[in-house]
Amino acid sequence: MLITSILLSALFAGIVATLVTIAIEKFGGRTGGVLATIPTTIVPAALGMYSISGETEFAQSMSIVPLGMMVNAIFLLVWIHAPQRFGLSLVGTTILSLVVWTLIGSLGLLVSSELQASGVAALTYAVSGLGLLILLGVWTTWTSRPAPKGSRSVRPSVLVLRGSAAATAIGIAVWFSSLSYPFVSGLVSTFPAIFLTSMIALWLAQGQDVPQGAAGPMMLGGASVGVYAVVAIVLFPMLGPVLGSIVTWLISIIAWTIPAYIYLQWRQSLTSLDQRSEAGTSTMSS
Secondary structure, eight states, X not given: OHHHHXXXXXXXXXXXXXXXXXXXHHHHHHHHHHHTTSSOTHHHHHHHHHHXXXXXXXXXXXXXXXXXXXXXXXXXXXXXXXXXXXXXOHHHHXXXXXXXXXXXXXXXXXXXXXXXXXTOOHHHHHHHHHHHHHXXXXXXXXXXXXXXXXXXXXXXXXXXXXXXXXXXXXXXXXXXXXXXXXXXXXXXXTOOHHHHHHHHHHHHHHOSHHHHHHHHHHHHHTHHHHHXXXXXXXXXXHHOXXXXXXXXHHHHIIIIIHHHHHHHHHHHHHHHHHHHHHHHHHHHHO
16 A cells, blocks of 8 residues: 555656646746646645545644745745856756755754644644745745746656656655654655756756746745645545545635736736836936
8 A cells, every 4th residue: 555655646746747847838937837836746745645644644744845845935046046146057056956955944844843843733834834935935026037938848858857856756755754754754745856857957958047037936836835735734634635635726726826827927017017117218318
């Protein structure tokens, strides 16, 4: 049963990750960034964890997911700012982003364990983490950045790499859950496999602008995974894992993904209006 849960969760996560991340190349950073971060790999991860652990351990695993997504948002901030501010290459940016993720994720893991051991409820902790994640996403995307579409297709081998990385992360997360390491499994389930492989693939295939344009929308859209985790803590015990997964996924899309997309379009329209106004003022002055 354990091996089956791990393999099925990993396989499903890999397939979904490969299909969803193509959206960035097809639809541009703004639309693609949001679509690429709808709850996907968290779905098989949550199913696998719930099937092999108790409700308390499941709640603990899900409680750290919003924090994990906030660490992912910081990971993406490195990709937005490090190349320009520090003159880093693709290799340097990749290394720095992974170091930042590891350090902040490890610190968050320790804080999570201590807080919940001291009596903080898993749901309370999850909601707090989600609130911080949303604030960071809104702050980062308040000023809209150019988010062009990709002009060249990404090689099939890179798509396979994305799916394999996501499948590995989810398989390890479910395995850790079976070993009674709920916090570790929750954090591992949010490892930025899709973000990392997408940033590298887009940089190599399209240049630096496309991944940087997608990073902000991916940060904001990624909060839907945090919403999924929070709702799953409540609904999985009530509805069961299968129906709970379906309802939780729909809620996360309706409650976050759609509003996030509308918000990004609104900010883009205001930014474009301001730019046109400035251009008109400059023309009149000259």
